Structures are given as structure tokens and as C-alpha cells.
Amino acid sequence: MSSQAPIVIVGAGQAGVQIAESLRQEGYGGELLLVGEEAHPPYQRPPLSKKWLLEAGNPTSLAIRGADALVRRRIELKLEARVERVNRGAGVLELTGGERLRYARLALATGSLPRQLTVPGASLPGVLYLRGIADSAAISAAIRRCATESCPVVVIGGGFIGLEVAAGARKLGAEVTVLEGLPRLMSRVTAPIVSEAFERLHRAHGVRFVFNAQVTELRAPQACGTGAAAGPAAAGHVATVHTADGREFAAGCVVVGIGVAPDDRLAAAAGLACERGIIVDACSRTSDPGVVAAGDCTARRLPDGRLLRLESVQNAVEQGKSAAAALMGRERPFYATPWFWSDQFDVKLQMAGLSQGYDQVIVRGDVAKPAFSAFYLRTGRLIAVDSLNRISDHMLAKRLLDNDLSPTAEQIADTAFDLHSLIKQSA
Ligand SMILES: Cc1cc2nc3c(=O)[nH]c(=O)nc-3n(C[C@H](O)[C@H](O)[C@H](O)COP(=O)(O)OP(=O)(O)OC[C@H]3O[C@@H](n4cnc5c(N)ncnc54)[C@H](O)[C@@H]3O)c2cc1C
Structure with a gap:
């Protein structure tokens, strides 16, 4: 060489x-x-x-x-x-x-x-995935057409991408139904209290949810709306989504967000x-x-x-x-605490650490607002924190986790207790 x-x-x-x-x-x-x-x-x-x-x-x-x-x-x-x-x-x-x-x-x-839907009709025009710039532009245009022609947007998958698209579609004025295969939102990565907060948030903005929904088929038999041939009403374009329990959902477009x-x-x-x-x-x-x-x-x-x-x-x-x-022949191992974020309506979700395997969740803040953090513990040790509109909790959580510091359940729940003091003490 x-x-x-x-x-x-x-x-x-x-x-x-x-x-x-x-x-x-x-x-x-x-x-x-x-x-x-x-x-x-x-x-x-x-x-x-x-x-x-x-x-x-x-x-x-x-x-x-x-x-x-x-x-x-x-x-x-x-x-x-x-x-x-x-x-x-x-x-x-x-x-x-x-x-x-x-x-x-x-x-x-x-x-x-993006993982592909494999049911009959999954490749019909109007079934969209989100990975790149062209996908986002196509989804944005399809949502706008749905809003104009009063056709619902159906989102398959209640994870980060599906929920962010659902929030965007509502902001653009479209009707939105999210079909989620499991009993709650973002269930693989968050505790029920976080899922429920996001479900309330989306419902308050008019998003409809169907849980435990097993999508079996997408069809294009009927036209929907009165719009142009290239839009949701076009022949051969997806028009309905069918689920295993026999239900049918009208769809001007379908956005698939299944990982x-x-x-x-x-x-x-x-x-x-x-x-x-x-x-x-x-x-x-x-x-x-x-x-x-x-x-x-x-x-x-x-x-x-x-x-x-x-x-x-x-x-x-x-x-x-x-x-x-x-x-370059050097060792620079990556061990830092993982973090992630998601924006949905006016709520910023920030996640630090990995919550899999938690046995206790302690809440700090106001769940109703929502402005709270869910602290995940395993055998009394802090492993992850999800923060909703609590940016300072997120910053602190990263430092606690990076330094393997663990507040007690009582300290977490007591908003008067300064969690920062744990970092100062350990310095
Ligand atoms: C819609 C969306 C929203 C997201 N939101 C968040 C978020 O809020 N927070 C967050 O932390 N992360 C988010 N992510 C995830 C984050 O963007 C990805 O984790 C990150 O982009 C991964 O970077 P990457 O370089 O590994 O892959 P990419 O950024 O996907 O880059 C890989 C590139 O390789 C190219 N490529 C593949 N094969 C070949 C080949 N054989 N020859 C030439 N080129 C090739 C691809 O075309 C692509 O351009 C989001 C992702 C998406 C799609």
C-alpha cells in the first residue's frame, strides 16, 4: 500500500x-x-x-x-x-x-x-419516512396538503420522530392520529410518568392516539378530499390505514417512524x-x-x-x-454519560444516562406544568435523568452521572435541597 x-x-x-x-x-x-x-x-x-x-x-x-x-x-x-x-x-x-x-x-x-413497514400497501405513494433533507421537505409538503384538503395525517410510531412530526403537523394545521404498537409513548426509553406527560401534552394540542395498534395494511381504494391529482386525492395514493382489530383510519399521508x-x-x-x-x-x-x-x-x-x-x-x-x-495510534476512549434531546410543542425533553434496568423513579418538580425531572435509580444508585423543561436539572444530572454521584430519593424529591451541593462536596 x-x-x-x-x-x-x-x-x-x-x-x-x-x-x-x-x-x-x-x-x-x-x-x-x-x-x-x-x-x-x-x-x-x-x-x-x-x-x-x-x-x-x-x-x-x-x-x-x-x-x-x-x-x-x-x-x-x-x-x-x-x-x-x-x-x-x-x-x-x-x-x-x-x-x-x-x-x-x-x-x-x-x-x-429507517426501519421499513412490511405490511401490504407499505410502498404506496404518500407513505413517507424521515431521514434526510428531501424526506423532510416531502413530509412538510404532504402535511400542508393534508391541512389544506382536510385529510388526516397518520403517524405510525409513537417514538421521538413520530411525536416530533405529530407536533409539527398540528402546528401546520393538520389533523393527526398517532398509531402506536405498544401501550404507551416512547416506552422503550422512558418511565410511564414521562410517557403520560407527553400524551397529555399532545392531546391538549389535538393529537389523537391509538395504543396497542397493530397496522396490518395500507390501502388506496377511495379518494379523500377534492384536491389536485398529485395530492392526497390522487388515484393509487394511500388513503386508509388498517389495524388488526378491524379499525380503519383515513389518511392523506402516512409518516412511518418505527426506528x-x-x-x-x-x-x-x-x-x-x-x-x-x-x-x-x-x-x-x-x-x-x-x-x-x-x-x-x-x-x-x-x-x-x-x-x-x-x-x-x-x-x-x-x-x-x-x-x-x-x-493516529492514540487511545481516547468514550465513556461519557450519553445524552439526547427531543422538542415537542413547547416542551424540551433532555435525557442523560441510560434508564434501562431501573427499579425506582423519583420525580422532582411539577408534573402538571410540565416542568419536572424523572430520576431513575437502580439499587439506590442514580443511572439516568429525563428532564422536561428543566434545563438546569439536565446539566446537573450529566455532572452527577459523570462523577458517579447519587442523591438519595429524599434529596431528589425535595426541590429545596440543592443537588449541586453534592458536586461541591465531592470536589
Ligand atoms: C429526523 C431526525 C431527527 C433527529 N433528532 C435528533 C435529536 O433531537 N437529538 C439527537 O441527539 N439525535 C437526533 N437524531 C439522530 C442523529 O441525527 C444521528 O444520530 C446522527 O446524524 C448520526 O450521525 P452519523 O454520522 O452516524 O450518520 P448520518 O448523519 O446519517 O450520516 C451518514 C452518512 O453516510 C452516508 N452513507 C451511507 N452509506 C454510504 C456509502 N456506502 N457511500 C457513501 N456514503 C454513504 C449517508 O448517506 C449519510 O449521509 C435525529 C435523526 C433524524 C433522522
């Missing part, structure tokens, strides 16, 4: 950009190539289900970095270039169209893909160890010492042997920093 070959990063998203920039910060002075299949320069995805969905404005407002930032750091960006195959033996990437790129070292940051799957196809085909994602260690190293991976495409091996999958900006950024260090 020639020493002239660049470091190549496949996937020009949040993690890919971070790896490239961190490589420069780590002192890498050689050639650096960031390859992405999308047409847009690297952009942030969180606004796509939030503010940008309402505005569907200028894509440049989503850019992770300004136009000349990558140029200044001598990071070459190759867009609309899909890598089809990694030939690790030869150190070569094969692109769609036959182009071949040599690499000296390789980083994979290929992200994730994502890691895009580890390139890595798996290249023989890298994969299991629910590309397996990496805390330093973002894969099973090949010359290849690192970061972001949504990975599953991180924890010290106890379990695999941790996270889909968040923080994870992409932190793993990206670790990956860059590893490419």
Missing part, C-alpha cells in the same frame, strides 16, 4: 465530519477525503423533524460547518459518490460507476436507515465483525486495526461484554473524536 494514499472517511454526516476535523486537531497533515452519497454538504438531521419541518427552508441553514471550513482544514469532500465495496486486502474502495479510490487508513461513518437500523452493509460485506452494527471498542476500533467506525452504524462493546447502540449527535461526535485518535 502506498504511503501517498489518503485517509478516507465513508459517510459525510455528523460522525464523518467529526472524524475529519479531529484528525486535523490530532495533527494529521496528510491527504484527507470525505466521501458521501448525498448531494448536500454534511448537514444536521435533528432540525428535520423539528423547526426545519415547519419551515422547509434553505438547506444551507442545516450545514454542520460553513462552506469554507472544510476547505480551510484541507478536507476534500466528494459528494454524490456511493461506496459499493471495500477491498481491504488491496486498500481500495469501489464506487458506483466503477471509480476506485485507494486508502491508507479507513473510517466508516455510514449512519443508519432505525444501523447501516453496516459495507462493513459486513468486507468481513468486519458486525452484530446490530459494526462492532467497535470504546476507542472506535473495529475488528480490523486499520479501520475505525463511528456514529449510528456502530455497536459499542462495553467492558461487561454487552453491545450498546446509540443513535444521537453526541454519540456520533464523541465516537468520531475517538476514531480520529485511534487512526
